[in-house]
Amino acid sequence: MATATLPAMLPSVKSFVAEKRKMLVNGKWIEAVSDRTFEVFNPATGDVLAHVASGDVQDINAAVKAARAAFETGPWSRMTPSDRGKLIWKLADLIEQHLEEFAQLESLDNGKPLTVARVADVPLAIDLFRYMAGWATKIEGNTIPVSVPYAPGAKFFAYTTREPVGVVGQIIPWNFPLLMAAWKLGPALAAGCTVVLKPAEQTPLSALLLGKLICEAGFPDGVVNIVTGFGETAGAALAQHPGIDKIAFTGSTEVGKLIVEAAARDLKKVTLELGGKSPNIVFGDADLNTAIAGAANAIFFNHGQCCCAGSRLYVEQGIFDDVVNGVAEAARSIKVGEGFAPDTQMGPLVSEEQLNRVSGYLDAGFAEGAEAVCGGKRGSGTGYFVEPTVLVKTNAKMKVVQEEIFGPVVTAMPFKSAEDIAPIANDTVYGLAAGIWTSDISKAHRAAAQLRAGTVWINCYNVFDAALPFGGYKQSGWGREMGHDALENYTETKAVCIAI
Ligand code: NAP
Ligand code: MG
Numbered sequence: 001m002a003t004a005t006l007p008a009m010l011p012s013v014k015s016f017v018a019e020k021r022k023m024l025v026n027g028k029w030i031e032a033v034s035d036r037t038f039e040v041f042n043p044a045t046g047d048v049l050a051h052v053a054s055g056d057v058q059d060i061n062a063a064v065k066a067a068r069a070a071f072e073t074g075p076w077s078r079m080t081p082s083d084r085g086k087l088i089w090k091l092a093d094l095i096e097q098h099l100e101e102f103a104q105l106e107s108l109d110n111g112k113p114l115t116v117a118r119v120a121d122v123p124l125a126i127d128l129f130r131y132m133a134g135w136a137t138k139i140e141g142n143t144i145p146v147s148v149p150y151a152p153g154a155k156f157f158a159y160t161t162r163e164p165v166g167v168v169g170q171i172i173p174w175n176f177p178l179l180m181a182a183w184k185l186g187p188a189l190a191a192g193c194t195v196v197l198k199p200a201e202q203t204p205l206s207a208l209l210l211g212k213l214i215c216e217a218g219f220p221d222g223v224v225n226i227v228t229g230f231g232e233t234a235g236a237a238l239a240q241h242p243g244i245d246k247i248a249f250t251g252s253t254e255v256g257k258l259i260v261e262a263a264a265r266d267l268k269k270v271t272l273e274l275g276g277k278s279p280n281i282v283f284g285d286a287d288l289n290t291a292i293a294g295a296a297n298a299i300f301f302n303h304g305q306c307c308c309a310g311s312r313l314y315v316e317q318g319i320f321d322d323v324v325n326g327v328a329e330a331a332r333s334i335k336v337g338e339g340f341a342p343d344t345q346m347g348p349l350v351s352e353e354q355l356n357r358v359s360g361y362l363d364a365g366f367a368e369g370a371e372a373v374c375g376g377k378r379g380s381g382t383g384y385f386v387e388p389t390v391l392v393k394t395n396a397k398m399k400v401v402q403e404e405i406f407g408p409v410v411t412a413m414p415f416k417s418a419e420d421i422a423p424i425a426n427d428t429v430y431g432l433a434a435g436i437w438t439s440d441i442s443k444a445h446r447a448a449a450q451l452r453a454g455t456v457w458i459n460c461y462n463v464f465d466a467a468l469p470f471g472g473y474k475q476s477g478w479g480r481e482m483g484h485d486a487l488e489n490y491t492e493t494k495a496v497c498i499a500i
Contacts, residue, residue, distance in 0.1 A: 006342075009340075010104055013108070016105065020037060020051045021051065021228070023053045024208070024225055025059065026070075027215060028221075032054050032229070033058040034054065034056060034058070036053075036056075037051045037053055038051070038054045038201060038229075038230070040201075040202070040204060041351065043111035043349065044338035044347060049108055049205075052205075053228055054228070054229050055229035056230075056237060057234075059234065063227050064167060064169075066225055068194070070222030070223045071164070071194040074221070076192070081137045081139070082136070082137050087219055088129050088133035089133040090217045091217045092129035092133065094217055095122065095210070099123075100118070102121075102122045102206055105209060106178055110203050110347075110350055111303070111349065111350055113339050117339075121179050124179050124182070124466075125179045125181070128182040131482075132190040133190065135190045135484065136190040136191075136192075139162050139190070141493070145158075155499070155500050156498060156499055160493050160495050161494045162487075163491060163492050164192035165490050165492050166246065167195075167243060167246075168195050168196075169196050170198070171235050172197070172198070174203040174351075175406075177199060177205075178206040178207070181210055183481045184197065184481075185210075187487050188490050190487065191491050194224070196225045198227055198238055201230050207228075211224065211226045231255065236258070239263060245268060246489075246490070247263050247269070247270050248271045250307075253275045253404075253476075256272045256274045260272070273307065273470075273476075273481055274432075274475060274477045275475075276308050276476050277428045277429075277430045278298075278310050278430070278434055278435070279312045279434050279435070280313050281415075281425060281437065282313070282314070282316065282323050282437040283316050283418060283440070285438055285439045286437035286438050287437075289326075290459065291459075292330065295310060295437070295461075297461055298410075298462060299311055299313070299409070300388050304405065304406060304408035304409060305406050305407065308432050308433035308470075309406075310410070310435050311409070312410075313410050314415050314421060314425060315413070315414055315415070316416075316417070317414040320414040324390060327410065331387075331388035332374050338383065348383040349385070354384065354407070357407075358406070358407030358408075361405045362400075364398075364399045364400060365391055365400035369398075370394045370411070371392055372389055375387035375388050386407055386408055390410055391411045392412050396424070401413075422450035425451055429475040430474060431452045431454060431474035433453050433455040434455070434457070435457045436456065437458075437459055438459070452473045453473055454470065454476065464482075468483055469481070469482055469484075469485040470482050471485075
C-alpha cells in the first residue's frame with residue numbers, strides 16, 4: 001500500500017500520541033502513583049503508537065475520593081439540572097469541533113477505517129451527549145395517591161423523586177472506544193452522578209482526548225476522572241472499591257461475571273452490557289439483495305467486533321445457496337487494509353491477542369468439520385488482519401456456533417420453516433440482538449415476539465440511535481444503555497410521604 005496516498009495525521013493528533021499520556025484525576029493530569037506506563041499499539045502495523053500512564057489501586061483510590069467529594073460537596077452537587085444539561089451540550093459541541101482528531105485517533109488506536117470513524121463513531125457520540133443533555137431537565141418523579149388501609153381517615157400526600165445513584169465506576173471495551181465512553185458518561189452526567197472511567201488498555205486515547213474537552217467545557221473537578229490501566233489491576237480495583245455506588249461495565253461475559261462477584265461484596269448496583277451470538281434470520285420471501293447486503297453488514301461491520309454482530313446466519317432452505325454465495329461475494333469484495341487508506345472498508349483486529357483468539361476459533365471450527373466458503377485465514381502483513389469469513393457445514397453444537405468469536409466470521413445454516421426457527425435462534429446463552437429479513441409483515445412481528453433478544457432488527461441491522469434502548473436478555477447483560485431507560489440505571493427512586 002502506498003503510504004503517500006494516505007491522509008496525513010493532523011499535527012494535533014501527532015503530538016497527542018507522541019507525548020506520554022497522563023490520567024485525569026480531580027481535574028488534574030497526573031502520572032500513575034507507581035510512575036509506570038504501558039504501550040498502546042497501532043493494530044495495522046503492530047508498532048507502538050503511544051505510552052500511557054498505568055493506573056492501579058492507588059490511582060483508583062484517588063479518583064474515587066475525588067468523585068465522592070465532587071458528588072457530595074463540590075459545585076456539581078449544587079448545579080441546576082439546566083446547567084448540567086448545558087455543560088453536556090457544550091461537550092458535544094467541542095467533540096464536533098474536534099471530529100477529525102477523534103476519528104484519526106480512533107482509527108490509529110482501534111484499527112477501524114477512518115472513513116467509518118468519521119461518519120459513525122464520532123457523530124454517534126456527539127448525538128448521544130446531545131440527547132442526554134436534554135434529559136438532564138426531565139428526570140421526574142410522580143405524585144402518587146395512597147390509601148393506607150390501616151389508618152382510616154388519615155390523609156397523606158406522597159410523591160417520588162429520582163436522585164443520582166452517586167459515584168459510578170465505568171469500565172469500557174475497545175471496539176467503539178469513544179462511543180462506549182459516551183454511552184456510559186452521557187446518562188451518568190445527565191442524572192447528576194460523578195464518574196471514574198476506565199478505558200480498555202488497547203484503546204485509551206480517545207477517552208483521554210475526551211477528558212481534555214471535559215475540562216475545557218467547564219465540568220467541575222472530580223466529576224469525571226479517567227484512570228487508564230489494565231483490567232486485572234485498575235479495573236478490578238474499581239469494581240471492588242467500597243466508595244463506588246454503582247458499576248457499569250461493557251465487555252466479555254466472562255469478566256462481567258467477575259464484576260458481579262466483586263460488586264456483591266457490598267451490593268453495589270451493577271449494569272452489564274456483555275457478549276452476544278446474535279441470530280440473523282433470512283426467510284424465503286425476503287428481498288434477496290437487501291437481505292444479502294444486510295447479512296454481510298451485520299457480521300462484517302467493525303470487523304465483526306460488535307457485541308451485536310449477526311454471527312449466526314440462518315437461511316430458509318430454498319434460498320440457502322443464493323444467500324450464502326451472495327454474502328461470500330460481498331465478503332470477497334471487502335477492501336481490507338489499514339484504517340487511514342481512503343479505500344479501506346475493513347481494518348485489522350484490535351490486537352494480537354484478538355487475532356489469536358479469532359484464529360483459534362477458525363481452527364476449532366475446521367477441526368469440527370466446518371468449511372469456509374470464503375476467507376478462513378489471517379491476512380498478510382504485520383498487522384492483525386483476518387479475512388472476512390463465511391463458514392458452512394456448521395451445527396448448533398460447534399464452538400464457532402455457540403461462542404462469541406468477535407471477529408469477521410459468520411456461520412451460515414439452513415432452516416426448514418418459520419415454525420422451526422425461533423427455538424433454534426434462541427438456542428444460545430446470549431440474548432443481545434437478532435435480525436429478521438422477510439416481506440411478510442405478520443411473520444416479522446410473530447418472529448420478533450418469539451426471539452429472546454434486547455434488540456430485534458427487521459429488514460435492517462446495526463441501526464443505533466441515542467433514543468433507542470440497547471442491552472441484553474440472558475447472559476448478554478443487565479439493564480439498558482441509551483434511551484430514557486439508561487437513566488433508570490443512574491438514579492434511585494425516593495418515595496416521600498407526608499401526613500396532611
Ligand atoms: P474484557 O476483558 O471483558 O475487557 C473489557 C473491559 O474490562 C476492559 O476495560 C478491560 O480492561 C476490563 N477488565 C478486564 N478484566 C477485568 C477485571 N478482572 N476486572 C475489571 N475490569 C476488567 O474484554 P477483552 O479481553 O478486551 O476481549 C475479550 C472478549 O470479550 C472479546 O473477544 C469479545 O468476545 C468480548 N468483548 C465484548 C465486548 C462487548 O461490547 N460486549 C467488547 C469487547 C470485548 P483491559 O482492557 O485492560 O483488559
Ligand atoms: Mg482484556
